[in-house]
Structures are given as structure tokens and as C-alpha cells.
Amino acid sequence: MANIQEKIAKLFPEASFEEADTLTITIPxxxxxDLAKTLRDDAELAFDYLVTxxxxxxxxxxxxxxxxxxxxxxxxxxxxVIATGDRETPYIHSISDLYAIGCIYEREVYDFFGIIFIxxxxxxxxxxxxxxxxxxxxxxxxxxxxxxxxxxxxxxxSDFTQMYVEDADGKIVKEEKRVFVENDxxxxxxxxxxxTHGVLRFRTAVDGxxxxxxxxxxxxxxxxxxxxxxxxxxxxxxxxxxxxxxxxAHPYHHCLCMCIEKAANIxxxxxxxxxxxxMDELSRIASHCLFxxxxxxxxxxxxxxxxxxxxxxxxxxxxxxxxxxxMTFNYETIGGVIADLDPDFVKDVKALLExxxxxxKEYNKLFTGNVITRNRMEGVGxxxxxxxxxxxxxxxxxxxxxxxxxxxxxxxxxxYDEVEFDEVxxxxxxxxxxxxxxxDEMEQSARIIAQLIDKIPEGxxxxxxxxxxxxxxxRWYQTVEGCRGAFGIYIESDGGTSPYRLKIAPPCLPLAAVxxxxxxxxxxxxxxxxxxxxxxxxxxxxx
Amino acid sequence: xxxxxKSMPYDAWxxxxxxxxxxxxxxxxxxxxxxxxxxxxxxxxxSNSIWPxxxxxSCCGIEFVSLGAARFDMARFGWEVARASPRQAxxxxxxxxIVHRMAPVLRRLYDQLAEPKYVIACGGCxxxxxxxxxxxxxxxxxxDIIPVDVFVPGCPPRPEAMIYGIMQLSRxxxxxKFFGGVNRQEKQEEFLKSHPIEGIDDAK
Numbered sequence: 220m221a222n223i224q225e226k227i228a229k230l231f232p233e234a235s236f237e238e239a240d241t242l243t244i245t246i247p248x249x250x251x252x253d254l255a256k257t258l259r260d261d262a263e264l265a266f267d268y269l270v271t272x273x274x275x276x277x278x279x280x281x282x283x284x285x286x287x288x289x290x291x292x293x294x295x296x297x298x299x300v301i302a303t304g305d306r307e308t309p310y311i312h313s314i315s316d317l318y319a320i321g322c323i324y325e326r327e328v329y330d331f332f333g334i335i336f337i338x339x340x341x342x343x344x345x346x347x348x349x350x351x352x353x354x355x356x357x358x359x360x361x362x363x364x365x366x367x368x369x370x371x372x373x374x375x376x377s378d379f380t381q382m383y384v385e386d387a388d389g390k391i392v393k394e395e396k397r398v399f400v401e402n403d404x405x406x407x408x409x410x411x412x413x414x415t416h417g418v419l420r421f422r423t424a425v426d427g428x429x430x431x432x433x434x435x436x437x438x439x440x441x442x443x444x445x446x447x448x449x450x451x452x453x454x455x456x457x458x459x460x461x462x463x464x465x466x467x468a469h470p471y472h473h474c475l476c477m478c479i480e481k482a483a484n485i486x487x488x489x490x491x492x493x494x495x496x497x498m499d500e501l502s503r504i505a506s507h508c509l510f511x512x513x514x515x516x517x518x519x520x521x522x523x524x525x526x527x528x529x530x531x532x533x534x535x536x537x538x539x540x541x542x543x544x545x546m547t548f549n550y551e552t553i554g555g556v557i558a559d560l561d562p563d564f565v566k567d568v569k570a571l572l573e574x575x576x577x578x579x580k581e582y583n584k585l586f587t588g589n590v591i592t593r594n595r596m597e598g599v600g601x602x603x604x605x606x607x608x609x610x611x612x613x614x615x616x617x618x619x620x621x622x623x624x625x626x627x628x629x630x631x632x633x634x635y636d637e638v639e640f641d642e643v644x645x646x647x648x649x650x651x652x653x654x655x656x657x658x659d660e661m662e663q664s665a666r667i668i669a670q671l672i673d674k675i676p677e678g679x680x681x682x683x684x685x686x687x688x689x690x691x692x693x694r695w696y697q698t699v700e701g702c703r704g705a706f707g708i709y710i711e712s713d714g715g716t717s718p719y720r721l722k723i724a725p726p727c728l729p730l731a732a733v734x735x736x737x738x739x740x741x742x743x744x745x746x747x748x749x750x751x752x753x754x755x756x757x758x759x760x761x762x
Numbered sequence: 763x764x765x766x767x768k769s770m771p772y773d774a775w776x777x778x779x780x781x782x783x784x785x786x787x788x789x790x791x792x793x794x795x796x797x798x799x800x801x802x803x804x805x806x807x808x809s810n811s812i813w814p815x816x817x818x819x820s821c822c823g824i825e826f827v828s829l830g831a832a833r834f835d836m837a838r839f840g841w842e843v844a845r846a847s848p849r850q851a852x853x854x855x856x857x858x859x860i861v862h863r864m865a866p867v868l869r870r871l872y873d874q875l876a877e878p879k880y881v882i883a884c885g886g887c888x889x890x891x892x893x894x895x896x897x898x899x900x901x902x903x904x905x906d907i908i909p910v911d912v913f914v915p916g917c918p919p920r921p922e923a924m925i926y927g928i929m930q931l932s933r934x935x936x937x938x939k940f941f942g943g944v945n946r947q948e949k950q951e952e953f954l955k956s957h958p959i960e961g962i963d964d965a966k
Contacts, residue, residue, distance in 0.1 A: 347899070411817065417819065443899045
């Protein structure tokens, strides 16, 4: 860390440093693009993965905090940029030319905070409609429902997007651009469509059967979780994690709890740590089961859904007995878990571990080797390793492209460093690879559970946590490996009982953003395969 | 008249008051024997083959998938034919949160359903906004957007609750009157008033 700081201080004398949770560099907006280029291209730094952009409103100023990771050196860094200009038109230079995912992240910040990114080719709103008044995550946003009533007329659509560029005199000029080429034939897929896995909409420009460009249209399930969290106490924010990616309820809870525990210096009892890991892995198996089922159903193999849901139901029963719910568990809490394990837990999990290998064998026999399957999946939607990093595709989809990005290995948390398991990585990068990675991950998850199930230590399930929890001033960032990729939580506290800002960095937003890149030039039928194999969850990307 | 379905004993149902009210309304209006028997036959057919629209926005939708799978198996009741097109479906199970951007889409889907059409609001979000009541982008219940026949509470409701909800709907269909039912949430005149056609005056 120290030599990174020295190196950057030499190149950018105007940068200031702050050693917090992560090394944070503060840089003026004018130098930001140069710094980003250095951070990415310098071989010693090689920060090639843009984790997230956190938009911020500090009341007197607006700005962004960029979290960057180096996949080569496994180092993390945060960069704080304060927007120039007044509150009406704050602007920051875009880095969407350096990181492919930057474009969509910047659109999200623009949507929530109204910060304009100079040089971003597509500066539209992302989740809210073009007629929306105000920027909801600003602290002075007026929540009065009369200002933005529930619309009953169809939303106004535009074929144009804006781009802001700096002219020779340094003035900001707005340019109008078409989203599609003029006279393109645009087919609308979604939001009500069985193959989009929820309410996602693709505006697809086609040339016959071939896809030319896809404009991903999100926000059909944008619920404003980040804003509600700012109004709630820390304990009240927990249950929203169940409702983002409802398959990764346990890992997401784990992430938020760890972030708060890190900030409040709470030591979690070992029994709770082990229970958390077992629950995370059980939900990973359940999640991958449903993925296989729905994915095969999209490709025409409806029966697979019934086979995979059999195992999922068995896992849900185990969870039901301990957590008291089938889907929205709200089980992991700050300082541990909310209730002790059911007396039958160990017995039930062992029964599951016994039937799981047989089931996986059956899935492979029924589906994986099938000629139709192979024809439809092999070589379809190939994503290279470089693109996966640039598009921030983590999780099983990223590992299918040869990027070893498993947080459980790169930054182990809880008891993951004590268990033995292999990180499943494949190099083909096509839909088949993404499918097979998930298939193999189920076996690895079972392996982790098998190692822990007999060694659940006795003891407390929850640490002593004050009823009214206040976090000290500061900011923290925590990631875990969710079922679909790296999930991050950013908390900034002003010392109060509720977070000043709680940012959720979901893995599914990049997964949806990359669809355009992957489908270019392929057939419409391949869109279903590619979308299915990426396995995005729409409430997770929309929040 | 004891209205029940799938051989479930009448006393096992909860909230029988509403169905008794509907039965009374039906009896008070008076029907002749032939039309009454025809009604009975049509309602028997309709109530046993209500087809849902595949419509899921969030968590509740996954429980709806579970409902379709082998364990809860809604095929036992004749609801398994989930249609992807609203023109072929009988009812929408609004499974999940409805937000501002989705509201006009839901309204359009409802308008596209063929008569007779029914709506089940499934889960806290569809009923009242649920855990997202404080949000700036969530519709506080779908009743402001479309009329609702049955509410199924829960977050998400268990598949058993969904089965019970759809059975209640099929009970409501059983006391429907041919040519304009007693239990239609939205009366035809009201619908025409809110959807005026140019050049036609519905008041006449």
C-alpha cells in the first residue's frame, strides 16, 4: 500500500491520501481521468477492475467514490472525486472509455444524484423515467408523492440520448445522439416476457434474425432500497437484503452484517460464523439448482425444472425449520444469527449431501451431454477474460471466462480460509462454460458443508450488541461472494443511528449491461441462451 | 347455498361472510330455473380451469414457480396452464412489487386480458407497498391501478397460501351470474367511463 501511495504522490502532487478501511485518494476532477488511466495501465498498479461507483451527496458538495481492484496484485483502492460546478449542473469527467462497465455505473449515479459525466456517450436516466422530477438520493430530494405520482399512461420514450463534451474553450456542450441508427428495425422484448427472467426490457435492433444492438432498459422493479435504508436504523436495513437477490438472501445478509460489524468492532462468535458459512453454501446450491431449472426451461427442456426444484425444496425445508421462512429468512443479524439451529439440522443436511451427487449426475445425464443443448450453448456468447474484467462480470459467469474472481479465495471471510475447496474456473467463456461452472460449484459447496457440518462448535450464537446501534463516523466497504458474483456494501456514517449513505453494489447490474456486448451479431434465439446463462436477477440490478 | 370447491368442507373456509353476501345478492336478484342451471354449468367449468398469466416481478414469482413444480403441483386444481400472453389467460397473479415504471404496463396487461378476468394481489407489496412503503418509486398497492378480486398476504406468501387464494377466487367464480357477474370488481359502465371511445357517448 505504501509504495502505491508514494508512486501516485510523485505523479500527481495534487492528490491527498487517507488511510481508512481502504486507501483513499482524493483528486480534483481535472486530473481524475489521467489518474484513472495511470491506475489502469501502469504495470505495478494495474487496477483493471472497476468494482463500483458510489455517488455521494455531502450536502455542501456532490461527488463520487470509485472502488478499484487489481486482479493481478489483489489490491484495493478507493478514489474520491468531488464534482465541480454548482448543484444545478455538477460534473465529473467520465472514465467510461477506460472501463466498459463505467458507462452504466455513471448513468446510475446521474440518475440518483444528477452528476453529469463529461464524455460518457449515453447520459440518460437508468432506472427512472425521463420525466422524473428531481434526483432521489440527494439529501434535499422532496419525497412528496404528488410531485411524481404513479403514472397510468404509457411512459414517454425517446430515441435520443445526450452526451456532454468539453469544447476547445473548456465549455460543456450538450450533444444529442441517436440510440439506434436511423431507420433501424427495433423489436421490443419485455418487460412482460417469460424469457427475460423478470421485468427487464430489451430494445433490440435487428437485421433479419441477427441482432445489431440491444438497449437494456431497466427500472421496472426499481424500489429505491438505498433511500429507504437512509431512513431506517441499522437493524431495520437488514431485511432488504432478502429482497434484492432473493436466492442469495444469506450471503447478502452476511455482507451487510460484516460491514456493520467491521464498523462497530463487534466480534462474532465462532458458532455463528460456521452457521453463516453453512447457510451461505446451502443457498448457493439452492440458487444454482433454480438456475439450472429455469435455464433449461428457457432452452425447451421443461422437465429439468421439476428435477432441480426437488433438491431446492429439500434445502428450503432445512431453512424453513431453522429460519422460519422459505425465502425471506432475515436470519443473519448483526453480531451473529437470530436463532439457534433446529435439532434436526445436522441430520437433514447430511441427508441432502447424500442425495446431491446422485442428482447432479442425473442432471448431467439428462441435459449436459444432449446434442441440442451442446449446439445451442457451445460457442454462443463468448466473453474473453479481458472483457469480463472490463465489464466487471464476477461470480460463476466471470469464472466461466477464466477470471479467478472468487471472493472466498481472494479475500476470505468468516471461516472460508479454514475449509478446503477448489475455485471452479473454465477458460472457454461461452454459455456452456458458465453453465458447467455452476454445475461444478454445487459439488464444491457440498464439499464445504461436509467439512463443517460435524464441527459446528458449541457456544453463543450472537454477540452482545447494543439495542441502539450507532456507528462511528467513517466509511466502510465490504464484499462477499453472492450466488451470482461479488456483492458489495458501502456504508458511510455520520455517527447517527441510521446510515448516512448505504450503497449496494449488485453483481447483476454488470451482467445485464454486458448483454449488448455479448449478443452483437448473434441470432435472436441466442439472446435467450446468453441471457439465461448469465443468470441475472432483475430486483437485484434495479434495487 | 354453501359454496365450496375441490370438496373442501364449507366450515373449513375462513371469511365466509363475503361469499354469503354474494350468494344473498344472487338470490335476491332472482333468476329463472333454466338460466340458473346454465349459469351453474358455466361457472362449474370456468371455476375449475382458471389459467394464470405468467407475471412475476420479484420474490413472490419464485414461490409461484414452486407452486407449479411437483411438490405443490397446481396442476391438481387445473391452474397449471400458465400463459405467457394475456389474451389467453383468465387471471393475473400480481406476484411482486409494482413500481412507477411498471404501473402502466400492468394496466395494459389487465386491459388485454379477455373477459371474464380476475386479479389476485399476491404478497405485501402488491397489497399495500409492503416493506417498501416509504419508497419514492413504489405504487402503494395495486388497487389504485387495477381492481382486485382476492388478496393473498405474506412476504412472500407460502405456496399453500397461494393455493388457498386461488381457491377463494374459484369460489367467487362459482357464484357469478351469466352476462355480467355479481362479483366483477369493475362494472362495465365504470370501465367504459374511464376508457372513453371517441365519437361514442356511453351515457346513452
